Amino acid sequence: MLGGLYARTMEKLTGDFPSLHPDEDAAAVREQVFRSLAGDVREDWLQKHIESMTPHYLLSNPVERIIEHLRTMYRAPAGDVQVTTAYHPSTRVTAYTVYTLDRIMPGLFSKIAGVLAASGLQILNAQISTHQDGVVVDRFEAIDLDYEGEPPPARLSGVSATVRQVLLGQKTVESLFSHSNRIGSRYQKPEGMPQEPTQIQIDNDTSERFTILEVFANDRQGLLYVVARTIFELGLSVSLAKITTSLDQVLDVFYVTDLSGKKVTRERRLEEIRARLAESIEEFEAQSAQP
Secondary structure (H helix, E strand, O other): OHHHHHHHHHHHHHOOOOOOOHHHHHHHHHHHHHHHHEOOEOHHHHHHHHHHOOHHHHHOOOHHHHHHHHHHHHHOOOOOOEEEEEEEOOOOEEEEEEEEEHHHOOOHHHHHHHHHHHOOEEEEEEEEEEOOOOEEEEEEEEEEOOOOOOOOHHHHHHHHHHHHHHHOOOOOHHHHHHOOOOOEEOOOOOOOOOOOOOEEEEEOOOOOOOEEEEEEEEOEEOHHHHHHHHHHHOOEEEEEEEEEEEOOEEEEEEEEEEOOOOOOOOHHHHHHHHHHHHHHHHHHHHHHHOO
């Protein structure tokens, strides 16, 4: 199973793999980051924020990226929303990193995904990180379908500004969707090709820390937002999301916990999650098919 293969790979990449020693490895990363930034930022501020970082975050990001995140957080106004961008020419991928606090608005992940979808971006990967002090660092990797090469600065700043406006409550994702002509099918099937049914698979064996949701569905611009919003409405927290697209099919893999940070294990609850996700996707597909 593709999702299971990805999940087992991510166990190694995120520090959730049993052969690693996450606490020891995380402590080593903290020490390296502290040495790199000592003298550049206030020591008490640096110590506080480094200690609040989870082992999962520390072990799933390169040290250079963690240092970049801390520098941005240090410069950002407290309680605001900061968005940075970085374009990678070799892959045509633009990374949008959002910095804020978890108390600013519920459902941050789904709302950011919604803004990017309404703006016409194809999301490839998302890493969701909430530190123990409530600081949120969410990183989305996406391809901008409107540009062959690097999106111009006005495009990057425009998308970033919209993310900020939505998270500050100045706009809603629903209003963006209602004014966007991008939401719906991105891939037109050749005539006669059957439409594959939606599949929801739940894996509680691969990861010791997370319940893994695997969503197989027909590709639609805005689908990730619909799935992420449903996950939020179900009272689940997403720590990692991976999106894989092949022609007209998409595989979305989500590492989730309940709001207490634990795996979801009750069978009735798992069935509810599966049914709600399938229902939301089918409703979205039906709406997308309307002329």
